[in-house]
Amino acid sequence: MGGVSSYAALSTRARAMYADLLTPQDISRLSDAPDLGALIGMLKNTPYGKYLAGLKEGDPTPRRVILQIRQRLAASYASIVQQAPEQTRPLVRQLFRYFEVGNLKAVLRSIHTISSWTADIAPWDRVSEVLFPMGSFSAIRAQEMVESGSVVSAVEFLRGTPYETTMSFAMKRFSAEQNLFPLEVALDLDYWRRLWGEIKHLKGKDREMGGKLIGSLLDLNNLMWAIRYKTFHQLSEEELINYTLPFGFRVKDEDVRAIAAGADIPATVSRIYPNLPDIAALLADPIAGLPQLEHLLKQQVMKQCVSTFIGDPFHIGLPLAYLLLSDFEIQDLVVLIEAKSSRLKDDAFRPLLLKTTLVQ
Amino acid sequence: MLFPKQMSEVELVVPAKDLVAVTRALSGYGIFHQVDSAHLGVEHGGPNTWQEKAASYSTLERRIQSIFQTVGLPEEYPSGAGIESMVELEAIAPEVDRVEAEVKALNDQLSEEKKRLELFESQLRQLEPIADVDVEVGVLQKSAFMHSILGIVPAANMSRLRTSLLRVPHVFFILRADAQKPVIWILGQKSNFDVLERAAKSAYLSPLSLPEEFNGTPEQITAQLRHEIDSSKGRIAAYESDLAKLGVSHKSELQKLLWDARNSRIMADAILRFGQLRHTYVVVGWTPTASVEELSARLKAASREILIETTATSRSGHHANVPVALMQNKWLKPIQELVGTYGRPSYGELDPTLLVAFTFPLLYGAMFGDLGQGLLMMVLGILAHNKIFLKGLHSLGLLFAYCGASAAVFGYLYGSIFGFEGHLVEEYLHFHFEPFWISPMESILSVLSLAIDVGIVILALSFLLGMFNNFRSRDWAHLLFGHSGVTAFLFYLCFLAVVFGGFFGSTALAPKIAVALYALPLPYTPLLIVFGVFVMFGGFFRNMVEGHTLIEGKGIGGFGMFLVQSVMDLVETGISMLSNTLSFIRVGAFAVAHGGLSLAIFALAGEEPTIGFWITIALGNVFIIGFEGLIVYIQTMRLHYYEILGKFFHGGGMQFEPLKLRPPK
Structure with missing residues (x-):
């Protein structure tokens, strides 16, 4: 009864928002747009229209359009955080923080490469366009960090934020290695540990459904990290274990440790996801195959999200599933915007789209 | 007192042979404001020995200042009354080298000792987390067969670190349990040191570097370190005392060297901004008219062949490039600073x-x-x-x-x-x-009304001063049609009469001046409209007087926009007059x-x-x-x-x- 009263309004709203997501047919029609201008025109007739209305006439840059489109996801997060039952709000907030971690990494990368930039545009003007519009949810002072000019000074601005302790350890390695890798890995691990921790604080159906969805997302990341570290970075077993996580929905610690110890990767992946097509053939060429595997795994998460809308609706799973699907949809739109602005041929970008009739 | 000092422009042609003497006369008495005239010379742009000299004097000055800082001497004002001349670099540089070498030798020892102290203190801080652990850390660290890693690890990474070490034999101690930063100690075979190190590093373990020269338990090492810190502090105090003694023994010599280098640098900087001709230099600047005679006499004494031309500058008209020397009065200094925060009067403007x-x-x-x-x-x-x-x-x-x-x-x-x-x-x-x-407590309304009257008097005085300033600067356009010009002032008076004297005249708050104005037999409402039109189209009339395009930015928005702007000008002026007057309440x-x-x-x-x-x-x-x-x-x-x-x-x-x-x- 408690679940019903807590979720009656939120689940109805999540369903209504879910119905507002673009269909695979919509994505297909958008893919047919001859150029960026036409795509924007078509998008203005979708629920993204009100976020694109503010774009100035003329020649909007792809970055600007993407920024506007992301406003919709930010608004959805803000709305769901507000309506979610008290005990689930920390989870939704932490999930939203994914974009803040992304912003933080973008800021650190920009500072690290700032010396190679041309001086015609102020660094902050350049960086601000690629940041996710977190609004008042952001705990980081991105502009001051960019303008501080060095990674060390920028990290000083993280005092009092959830990132302080993590960064204090990671900065020691950065100082020694002058490489952003340890900072980014530390931020990722900390983010996912906290997110999983929030799931563990939940009870009953919330914990079960939250675990399935967040666990699926975590599986995707954990597995891709493990394969990439093994295949491209040739990290040792102990490093790989330390740079991955021991929990998830389908991917277990044993699987990650097996990959770390040098087990056959395609066999391991096939064991975890038996319904995926021939993984061995896919990973024969890792450079081309890994992005395709990631694409397939994302579609697995999307299927998990879609299946959440079937059955008992009174749990946090519905809003979470909507938010994840909304994010994947925006990833598709980003592909379309980049493709149209670069005038890519159909066969170059259509395979990259996540939302197909297969995952509807 | 009411205006900045009257200034005269000074132009000099100085023979090259008298260059230094003239520069000394110009720099020595604080009455000559130099204007950069390097562009007037024919030699500018080419290699300039004065540029090198100025840079060398400046470097020398900084070196001497650094010596002052090192030996802890304050910079003092030179005791002699005379103005020193420029000294040759070769004459003072060797002396600076010698004193600097003496100071440096001692200072290097001091720096070295401070570094040692810093190291000891850092090692002491490193030991704090394991201060109560009763194990001989040093023995295991120096073991021939064991590899030991001691450090702080993020609590969240600890379990993963243990997992990552499973494939090699090891011992894992938690020396201090902490919710965020536990202290751990890993021991393994020397042959597996690479695995141990990689695991520790990838788990973001922050190693505690313990001093290798000390043995025993952390408690014993701490005691040894404290002893070393005390000894080091003693040595530092001794070095500092030696440095201070060195400073005292060289005090007068250093003071002289500093002022020689500084004076020479100031004069070299000044010469850099002279216009250099083939055999002469052109110098341009300003001096208070009252000091022209004194300056001329000093310059003549420095060079018999110098050509001096001075032109007194009238205070009327615009003189943005004339430097402003205000009258100095120690009793008015805080007021001058208060005014200075708002702005410095321009030349010819009334000093408020x-x-x-x-x-x-x-x-x-x-x-x-x-x-x-x-x-x-x-x-x-x-x-x-x-x-x-x-x-x-x-x-x-x-x-x-x-x-x-x-x-x-x-x-x-x-x-x-x-x-x-x-x-x-x-x-x-x-x-x-x-x-x-x-x-005030018993006559509240009278006091408030009186305050508005005071405001009206002060504002009227301000208007009059504004007009006076415009009159002196021959700015007829602003005198007649400016925001504090004649028409604006008359508009203000009519505004006071109509609004405060007429409309609010019967209220207890009505200012008496406005009521008295309103009582005068004048047609205030038509006058208000007439002067309002002047205020409204003030920009138009000012352009007419100055001979500029009558309607600025005519193309932007056309005549309609001009009218809208003019109406807004009038509204803004009215609101500002009302608020300025009421502000005094x-x-x-x-x-x-x-x-x-x-x-x-x-x-x-x-x-x-x-x-x-x-x-x-x-x-x-x-x-x-x-x-x-x-x-x-x-x-x-x-x-x-x-x-x-x-x-x-x-x-x-x-x-x-x-x-x-x-x-x-």
């Missing part, structure tokens, strides 16, 4: 210091009228000015004293002493003290509030004159002086900056910065 010296204390006193508090503030101001008490407020001391004196006078007029007013004076202080003029309001605040203190103190009563009254007075005194200061400043100075004072003058070999003490 005297006016502000009168109006600032007047308005302050009117708002903070209290005989006792005013006198106390005056005394505190005098003490601060003489650096006896409140030394940090030294620069504001005189201003406090003036405001305090004015507050005391108004306190006498209002019949207020330390917050006691009327019957309270007789009841508690046992003497008779009646308001000499008016009690705060003078009366604060006078009333001062009495009200005192009453609140009395309500807290009670009625019986016990010790508690007097303590409350004393604390209340301190609060009023500190809190209300500050607020009234801010309000007075605001009235001056927004309502008064803006009407006639533009500022923007360039500061007169004469060449000086010796800065003021």
Whole structure:
């Protein structure tokens, strides 16, 4: 009864928002747009229209359009955080923080490469366009960090934020290695540990459904990290274990440790996801195959999200599933915007789209 | 006193042979403001030996200053009265080298010892987390067969770290359990050191580097380190003492070297900005007209063949490039600083210091009228000015004293002493003290109305001063049609008569000046419309007088936009006149509030004159002086900056910065 009263309004709203997501047919029609201008025109007739209305006439840059489109996801997060039952709000907030971690990494990368930039545009003007519009949810002072000019000074601005302790350890390695890798890995691990921790604080159906969805997302990341570290970075077993996580929905610690110890990767992946097509053939060429595997795994998460809308609706799973699907949809739109602005041929970008009739 | 000093432009042609002597004469007496005239020379742009010299003198000066800092000597003003000439680099550089070498040898030892101390202290800090662990850390660290890693690891990474080590034999100790930063110790075979190190590093373990030269348990090592720290501090004190002695022994020599290098650098910098011809130099600058004779005499004494041309510059017209030298008066210094915060008068513009010296204390006193508090503030101001008490407020001391004196006078007029007013004076202080003029608490509306009258007088005076400034600068367009010009002033008077004299004339708040104006047999409403049209199209009329395009930006929005802008100008002027006038109501309001605040203190103190009563009254007075005194200061400043100075004072003058070999003490 408690679940019903807590979720009656939120689940109805999540369903209504879910119905507002673009269909695979919509994505297909958008893919047919001859150029960026036409795509924007078509998008203005979708629920993204009100976020694109503010774009100035003329020649909007792809970055600007993407920024506007992301406003919709930010608004959805803000709305769901507000309506979610008290005990689930920390989870939704932490999930939203994914974009803040992304912003933080973008800021650190920009500072690290700032010396190679041309001086015609102020660094902050350049960086601000690629940041996710977190609004008042952001705990980081991105502009001051960019303008501080060095990674060390920028990290000083993280005092009092959830990132302080993590960064204090990671900065020691950065100082020694002058490489952003340890900072980014530390931020990722900390983010996912906290997110999983929030799931563990939940009870009953919330914990079960939250675990399935967040666990699926975590599986995707954990597995891709493990394969990439093994295949491209040739990290040792102990490093790989330390740079991955021991929990998830389908991917277990044993699987990650097996990959770390040098087990056959395609066999391991096939064991975890038996319904995926021939993984061995896919990973024969890792450079081309890994992005395709990631694409397939994302579609697995999307299927998990879609299946959440079937059955008992009174749990946090519905809003979470909507938010994840909304994010994947925006990833598709980003592909379309980049493709149209670069005038890519159909066969170059259509395979990259996540939302197909297969995952509807 | 009313205007900046009159300035004369000075142009000199100096024979190359007298260059240094003339530069010395120009730099030595603080009366010549140099203008960069390097572009007038024919040699500019080419290699310049003076540029190298100036850089070398500057480097030398910095080196000497660094020696001063190292030996802890303060820079002192040179004792001799004479003005030194330029010294050759070769003459002082070897002496600087010698002293610097002596100081450096000692300073290097000191730096080395400080580094050692820093290391010991850092090692001590590293030991803190394991201070209570009873294990001989050093023994295991030096083991031939074991590899040991001691450090702090993020708590969240610990379990993963243990998993990552499963494939090699190891021992894992948690030396200090901590929710965020546990201290751990990993021991494994030397042959597996790479695995252990990689695991620790990838788990973000922050190693504790313990001193290898010490043995024992952390407690024993800590004791050894503390001993070393004490010894090191002793050695540092000895080195510092040696350095100080070295400084004392070289004091006079260093002072001389510093001033030689500094004077030479100032003169070389000045010469760099001379225009260099084939055999002569062109020098351009400014001097106060009153100092022309003195400067000429000194220059003639320095060079018999020098050509001097001076032109006195009239104060009328625009002279943005003329430096402004204000009259110096130590009694007006804080007022001058107050005005300086707003702006520096331009050449030819009226210096508002005297006016502000009168109006600032007047308005302050009117708002903070209290005989006792005013006198106390005056005394505190005098003490601060003489650096006896409140030394940090030294620069504001005189201003406090003036405001305090004015507050005391108004306190006498209002019949207020330390917050006691009327019957309270007789009841508690046992003497008779009646308001000499008016009690703000008993005549609230009269005080407010009077404050508006004072505002009208001050604003009218500001308008007149604005017109005077425009007249002096021959700015006829702004004199007639400017925001504080003749038409705007007449509009203001009609506005006062119609709005304050006519519309609000029958209210108790009506200012008497406005009512008196309205009583004059003049057709105010038609006049208001006529002058309103002048204000509305002020820009148009100004352009007409100055011969510019009549309607600026005609193409932008067309005539319609011009009309809209003009209407907005009129509305803005009307609102600003209304708000500026009403703004002065705060003078009366604060006078009333001062009495009200005192009453609140009395309500807290009670009625019986016990010790508690007097303590409350004393604390209340301190609060009023500190809190209300500050607020009234801010309000007075605001009235001056927004309502008064803006009407006639533009500022923007360039500061007169004469060449000086010796800065003021």
